[in-house]
Amino acid sequence: MRKDGDVLKAAQLYYLQDLTMDAIARELRTSRSTVSRLLATARETGLVQIEVRSSLDMAPELEHLIKKLFGVTAHVVPVPSSVGEAEALDRVALYAARTITPHVDSNAVIGVAWGATMSAVSRHLTSKPTHNSVIVQLNGAGNTHSTGISYSSEILHRFGRAYGARVEQFPLPAFFDHVETRQAMWRERSVERMLDLQSRMSMALFGVGSVESGYPSHVYAGGYLEREDLLSLAGHQVVGDVATYFFRADGSTDGIPLNGRSTGPSHEQLKKAPRRVCVVSGAGKINGLKGALAAGLVTELILDEKTARLLVES
């Protein structure tokens, strides 16, 4: 259609030749408002990519400190202290979406977890068309009330749409009721295929769950865990999870029974991804986050300023 060509031409004239929208409108024989809208679509569809490349030497103190203390590249999102937790999450998610997109390339295999944080991120993605990329779900999302498919698949599909990528769902509950079921399923070829895909991830994206999060993670509130499961987690000093795989404050996971029934990737499995981006918003996540860092799950960390301060002040 005629439209696409106009979008491209407008983008070129505006971003590569610095014409005003007025001038472009005359060029394309249309109104300035239309040009404004053309440019908006150009940005939304990823035709125009805007990237902020913060070289480390100008990054603020905080990011240096985090790099030094935990060995991860941090992106501290400046969030005015006045805004509430919900809006802060939204800001961080927007920032994360914009930061991640430039690093997505063709032939990527991107593992994506689900949860409130990833959902927020997915809602802010701007598209960047790539070829032959795959979005792969990191862990099952079903619980006793629902198969969780619509919720988690919405997240995945937004990623898929943004990058023009194939979406591979993991249609399983988050936790099996019995260890044996997991063992059995893990020998199924359909599952093996997913695990194989997961082990070829070029990037993994996830939030973190924290057992005493004030703004509770899905897992701890949404009917995934029984009362006794929660007690068991507490008994094993669990502080949080990544993709429904639990760990203690020191990052250790041994002997936590629930992991035997979880569909989430073990740390060994997850660490096969060279790039592991963790998005965190909210001071309540601090304990889970520390555990995830101790476990070495994270290579890049995107978090709000307040949580970042908490992290380095410990």
Add this chain to the structure above:
Amino acid sequence: MRKDGDVLKAAQLYYLQDLTMDAIARELRTSRSTVSRLLATARETGLVQIEVRSSLDMAPELEHLIKKLFGVTAHVVPVPSSVGEAEALDRVALYAARTITPHVDSNAVIGVAWGATMSAVSRHLTSKPTHNSVIVQLNGAGNTHSTGISYSSEILHRFGRAYGARVEQFPLPAFFDHVETRQAMWRERSVERMLDLQSRMSMALFGVGSVESGYPSHVYAGGYLEREDLLSLAGHQVVGDVATYFFRADGSTDGIPLNGRSTGPSHEQLKKAPRRVCVVSGAGKINGLKGALAAGLVTELILDEKTARLLVES
């Protein structure tokens, strides 16, 4: 200094979080105008990169045609027919600069020719800091009147500054007076070093000279060639040059005497660069351009619309 941090923070808040300049000004406790200026520096210094990724399927007819006829990726710069040749060149150069920059990466070796076109391109570069890159001069620039160093080095240094790259000059005349001098020099280690660098180019950037260009290329006007040289070129049906290495309409170069005295890269040498970007503005360049295409010197072509039309209508 405090400044850098503010530039980064402003860029993040503006481009990654969509705040207005007003809001950012309050955040940084400064005036909106200052924020406007901070953002301007963020763009100039390459902290913010803006890229237009024109996927082929929405590219206009012309670019497809050129791809089909000549096998090169074309970027047709829309230039309103009202503007003069000088301004058209400027537009094309601006466009070229913006198009090239996103493809420059760390560890790149970039060969750059000189001439009116490359000079214009160099003036429009926006910076993008990279590590360990090198700008290497493709051909000598001296003539009987001057060593040409200041002219060509200005071009090279603008590239070097923009990408934070080392600059390797080629302090030779464009043409030797005697074939023997060239042969002798080509055995010098200093020259061998340059040639070695050139053969490791990841990208080459050049314009084209055309013998009947209305807006004459430097080479044909600037005292580089004697009267008899011009006659000799005409006698061998030369239509143009790339980096002072001449060719005929069919791209052939055999038996053109002047090439034996030229410091420019042979086609064999030039083609070692996987990416060879040719920038052309002005209908007068059409014959030279066709020759360059016939010789297979070009992998990417950036040119104005009028010349593009001429090219496909032949």
Add this chain to the structure above:
DNA sequence: AAGCTGAATGCACGAACGTGCAGAAAGGGT
């Protein structure tokens, strides 16, 4: 400390921009 000079800041104004709204155009079904 005073004086000088160049850079950085804020103000104010005009230019450039985004968007709700109402009307026009384009589909889609009967």
Add this chain to the structure above:
DNA sequence: ACCCTTTCTGCACGTTCGTGCATTCAGCTT
């Protein structure tokens, strides 16, 4: 062919932005 629904367009308005100019600030010299 008609009507209905949906999408697209241009206008008008309020907002946001860039920049010349006067002022202040910071760094240096004497």
